[in-house]
Amino acid sequence: MKKSFILAAVAVIVSLLLVSCGSDEQSVSGTDKKKEEAEQSEEQKPKEEETESPEKDFEVATTIEEIIEQDPGEYAGNKYNEAVVHRALDEKNFQDKDSFQVYAHLLNLMSESGQYKEYHSFVKNFNPQIETALSDTPGSMKLENGETVNGTANIAILLDASGSMAQKIGGTTKMKQAKEAINNFVASMPEASNVSLRVYGHKGSNADSDKKVSCDSTELVYELQSYDNEKFGDALDKFEPTGWTPIAKSISEAKKDFEKAEDASQNIIYVVSDGVETCGGDPAKAAEALHDSNIEAVINIIGFDVDSKGQEQLLKVAEAGGGEFKTVDSGDDFKEVWEDERVRLYNEWSSWNADNYNNVSGEQTDKKNELYGKESDFKNLTYDEEGHLKDAVYYLENNEQISDEVGNEVISMIKQRQDILSGLEDEFDSLLETVDEKGDQLKEEINEKGDEMKEKYDND
Numbered sequence: 001m002k003k004s005f006i007l008a009a010v011a012v013i014v015s016l017l018l019v020s021c022g023s024d025e026q027s028v029s030g031t032d033k034k035k036e037e038a039e040q041s042e043e044q045k046p047k048e049e050e051t052e053s054p055e056k057d058f059e060v061a062t063t064i065e066e067i068i069e070q071d072p073g074e075y076a077g078n079k080y081n082e083a084v085v086h087r088a089l090d091e092k093n094f095q096d097k098d099s100f101q102v103y104a105h106l107l108n109l110m111s112e113s114g115q116y117k118e119y120h121s122f123v124k125n126f127n128p129q130i131e132t133a134l135s136d137t138p139g140s141m142k143l144e145n146g147e148t149v150n151g152t153a154n155i156a157i158l159l160d161a162s163g164s165m166a167q168k169i170g171g172t173t174k175m176k177q178a179k180e181a182i183n184n185f186v187a188s189m190p191e192a193s194n195v196s197l198r199v200y201g202h203k204g205s206n207a208d209s210d211k212k213v214s215c216d217s218t219e220l221v222y223e224l225q226s227y228d229n230e231k232f233g234d235a236l237d238k239f240e241p242t243g244w245t246p247i248a249k250s251i252s253e254a255k256k257d258f259e260k261a262e263d264a265s266q267n268i269i270y271v272v273s274d275g276v277e278t279c280g281g282d283p284a285k286a287a288e289a290l291h292d293s294n295i296e297a298v299i300n301i302i303g304f305d306v307d308s309k310g311q312e313q314l315l316k317v318a319e320a321g322g323g324e325f326k327t328v329d330s331g332d333d334f335k336e337v338w339e340d341e342r343v344r345l346y347n348e349w350s351s352w353n354a355d356n357y358n359n360v361s362g363e364q365t366d367k368k369n370e371l372y373g374k375e376s377d378f379k380n381l382t383y384d385e386e387g388h389l390k391d392a393v394y395y396l397e398n399n400e401q402i403s404d405e406v407g408n409e410v411i412s413m414i415k416q417r418q419d420i421l422s423g424l425e426d427e428f429d430s431l432l433e434t435v436d437e438k439g440d441q442l443k444e445e446i447n448e449k450g451d452e453m454k455e456k457y458d459n460d
Contacts, residue, residue, distance in 0.1 A: 099409035177334055
């Protein structure tokens, strides 16, 4: 009985051991199987494709537009450091790279394309034209290119044809001397000026019976227009001194003359009279009304052999009209008045010439300096890029990372890039030539017109 129990116990223990061993074996076998499946899965798993280097798809730029659209290098501009770049080159294997791939990688490191865009945009937007606006020329002359500088000057002569103008001074009538002086004066006016001649008191006589007729007489014998020697001379011959002196009426009628004319930069009246108003009008009031109107005429009075009472009245007329009063006692004095005007115009032309020449020259110089500065910065940038790229090529050759043949090909591509960039230098130079040409042309026209008019008013 005891023996049977022992045998049964042994059998149970053996069974348990077998189960345990089977379980461990199954566990180990399962682990190995999972590991094997994992390894097999890893082997069967398709390897991730290596990222294509941008250098493989690189295309050499053939235009400045293509260059400026490229990305700047990692060490462009102030980031460039030779030692850092050399270290970056050491970290890459170039022995299996062709010249295009080497060139592309160098550009990725040191291209200045980002900054080139600024200069390209500057050149395309720069205006080489001279934009300085010329100031009004005395009398608003036209330049040789046909450009009119603002408006014109309207100059009206109001001539007294009353009977007293028939009196003689130095053997010649006042009227004749006045006509000669007036003709010489208007003949010297700038060619773009408009001149007119209005006469007053030239009808009837200075008798009381003809007073109404004479006081109503004022006539525009030469309409406001450019000076024509023959026509103006004919207008001066149409009348002789006969009647009374309607100065106020003549000034009021002159206002209508200006209203019919084109706008001008200046409206100027010269009243020539040898006496006071004798028709009951108020010439000072008429002068003030004309001066204060939208015409804004300046009224100058020339008193020819006028007594003290007449001078007092005519001075008030000039003051009311915003002008000057001058008195003359002879034909020579009369000429001196016009001589003062000639000198004034000469000086005005001298100032106009100098001021506008200097203004144009100043703008021309400013634009050229701006172009020179930008072009110099651009050239320095291209020189820096070229030097950095070539240094990298020589470094790779010296370290036997690329062959001499590959190095020569890369140097050739660097040179080609510089040749393309030099096209922008040509555009800078073209702009400089245009600024020179336009500025010099305008300065020459200013000088020619200034010299022409100064010679005209020069009495030496």
